[in-house]
Amino acid sequence: MKKTLLVLFFTGHLLLIFFQSTWTTIDGYWGFHYNKKPSIFIFNFLKQNQYTEPYYLLTGINTGYGFYGIHAATEKYLRATYYDSLDQVLKKDRYFNFSSTNGISRLEGYASFLANYVAKTKNAIDADSLSIANNDPDVLSLRNEYKFKKDYVVKTLKWLGKKEALKRSECASYKIELLTIVPENIWERKERQAKPNIYVIQEGRFPVQ
Amino acid sequence: MLFKKVDFLYNKLEGLFKIDGSEKLFLIFFRLTISTIALIEIASLIKDLPLLFSSAETLIPQELIYLKSGYFKYFHPLYQFIETNGISNIFFPTVTRIYIGALIFLLLGFFTRYAAGIALVFQLIIFRSFTPFNYGYDFFLTMSLFYCLVFPVGYFFSIDKKLFNPVLNLGFNYRRVIQIHLAMAYCFSGIAKGLDSGWWNGNSVWKALASADNNYHTFPSEIFIIIGIGTICKSLSRSKFMESRGKNYICSP
Numbered sequence: 231m232k233k234t235l236l237v238l239f240f241t242g243h244l245l246l247i248f249f250q251s252t253w254t255t256i257d258g259y260w261g262f263h264y265n266k267k268p269s270i271f272i273f274n275f276l277k278q279n280q281y282t283e284p285y286y287l288l289t290g291i292n293t294g295y296g297f298y299g300i301h302a303a304t305e306k307y308l309r310a311t312y313y314d315s316l317d318q319v320l321k322k323d324r325y326f327n328f329s330s331t332n333g334i335s336r337l338e339g340y341a342s343f344l345a346n347y348v349a350k351t352k353n354a355i356d357a358d359s360l361s362i363a364n365n366d367p368d369v370l371s372l373r374n375e376y377k378f379k380k381d382y383v384v385k386t387l388k389w390l391g392k393k394e395a396l397k398r399s400e401c402a403s404y405k406i407e408l409l410t411i412v413p414e415n416i417w418e419r420k421e422r423q424a425k426p427n428i429y430v431i432q433e434g435r436f437p438v439q
Numbered sequence: 440m441l442f443k444k445v446d447f448l449y450n451k452l453e454g455l456f457k458i459d460g461s462e463k464l465f466l467i468f469f470r471l472t473i474s475t476i477a478l479i480e481i482a483s484l485i486k487d488l489p490l491l492f493s494s495a496e497t498l499i500p501q502e503l504i505y506l507k508s509g510y511f512k513y514f515h516p517l518y519q520f521i522e523t524n525g526i527s528n529i530f531f532p533t534v535t536r537i538y539i540g541a542l543i544f545l546l547l548g549f550f551t552r553y554a555a556g557i558a559l560v561f562q563l564i565i566f567r568s569f570t571p572f573n574y575g576y577d578f579f580l581t582m583s584l585f586y587c588l589v590f591p592v593g594y595f596f597s598i599d600k601k602l603f604n605p606v607l608n609l610g611f612n613y614r615r616v617i618q619i620h621l622a623m624a625y626c627f628s629g630i631a632k633g634l635d636s637g638w639w640n641g642n643s644v645w646k647a648l649a650s651a652d653n654n655y656h657t658f659p660s661e662i663f664i665i666i667g668i669g670t671i672c673k674s675l676s677r678s679k680f681m682e683s684r685g686k687n688y689i690c691s692p
Binding site: 233284287329415426 | 452453456463483484486487490491497510513539554559567571573574575577578579581582584611619620623624626628634635637638640641643645646647649651656657658659660
């Protein structure tokens with residue numbers, strides 16, 4: 231009896247993983263190539279929804295199994311520059327006092343998250359074709375959400391450099407940049423020894439208070 | 440007729456999870472490695488935790504706005520409870536200690552199932568309260584701790600065995616569950632890569648490797664193609680590879 235229960239439980243568990251894997255792969259492909267979410271009844275029923283979600287979260291099977299597959303992204307990172315009152319650079323830093331590769335990797339992951347967050351917010355604002363004078367509660371709520379998202383990124387950048395800036399008595403202000411390596415087509419590059427181009431996604435300069 | 444078909448299907452499934460004699464060794468190996476890896480990971484991160492928007496030694500971003508994620512609605516009542524009862528000063532500084540304690544108990548096999556359950560819940564609290572700091576490793580650690588909870592990992596080579604001497608009739612191949620799980624993960628990772636032209640022409644490998652900290656971007660384009668196609672082939676063939684390596688698989692998941 232116990233063996234039967236084990237066979238049934240783990241078969242169901244592995245089937246859920248199979249559906250999740252299939253779904254995330256289709257979702258990643260569709261989302262990138264057609265810019266929309268696919269809707270397939272059987273997947274909608276079994277994929278992460280309000281009924282299955284607690285199990286997905288508790289077991290950790292809610293990961294994207296097509297990891298690093300469709301549309302790989304380039305490296306994103308954050309950089310801090312600290313200035314004195316004469317605007318002379320005191321220090322440039324990319325690691326924000328992180329001492330472990332684990333911490334640095336998580337910080338890089340966070341930079342990727344921020345880059346996506348900024349891009350998605352910008353796309354949503356660009357796609358908003360409603361009149362500025364529109365005072366519909368739903369529209370106002372949506373615009374509050376845009377504002378929250380923009381403020382969130384600024385607040386994050388400010389927090390990241392604050393501790394180090396306060397530690398340096400001569401520091402008058404600091405700048406935090408969110409940077410990305412610009413993707414290249416390797417078959418069109420003229421000089422492969424040249425350093426990849428860097429693009430500033432967002433930056434913020436903050437006075438030390 | 441239907442009963443026969445169901446019976447046939449069930450027998451097939453039972454055959455899939457048939458024991459092969461390596462279960463005991465696997466369960467010991469799995470418990471020891473997962474708890475050790477989790478301990479090494481948290482130990483390596485502990486000094487950096489306050490830098491991750493946390494005022495205590497957790498990944499919980501008390502100093503920044505909480506962002507909504509799949510976990511938010513489950514953790515929000517917990518944080519509200521902590522806030523309203525004024526136990527933040529006790530809770531936040533102790534979560535990491537409780538997590539490490541549970542992992543040590545799991546490593547020693549002392550109240551193993553409870554230790555695995557506590558480690559799982561606290562791993563979720565510490566690492567999933569703020570999902571932007573997560574990467575794939577965290578998901579695989581959650582999965583592994585979940586398997587430590589449901590597999591009978593404390594029945595052998597453990598303090599539980601010495602103290603309580605529990606008897607287990609091993610009739611199920613737990614290793615097969617992990618094998619199938621990882622085979623699916625690698626296989627779908629390979630399919631996703633195969634669907635992207637960048638992995639065939641080397642551009643995705645360039646994107647993955649190019650960094651401000653290295654000179655991998657200077658490699659000839661042909662090298663990127665070989666790595667890209669090799670990665671797809673390796674991921675897709677991983678399931679077959681696992682099968683053929685048999686017992687040795689557990690040493691290199």
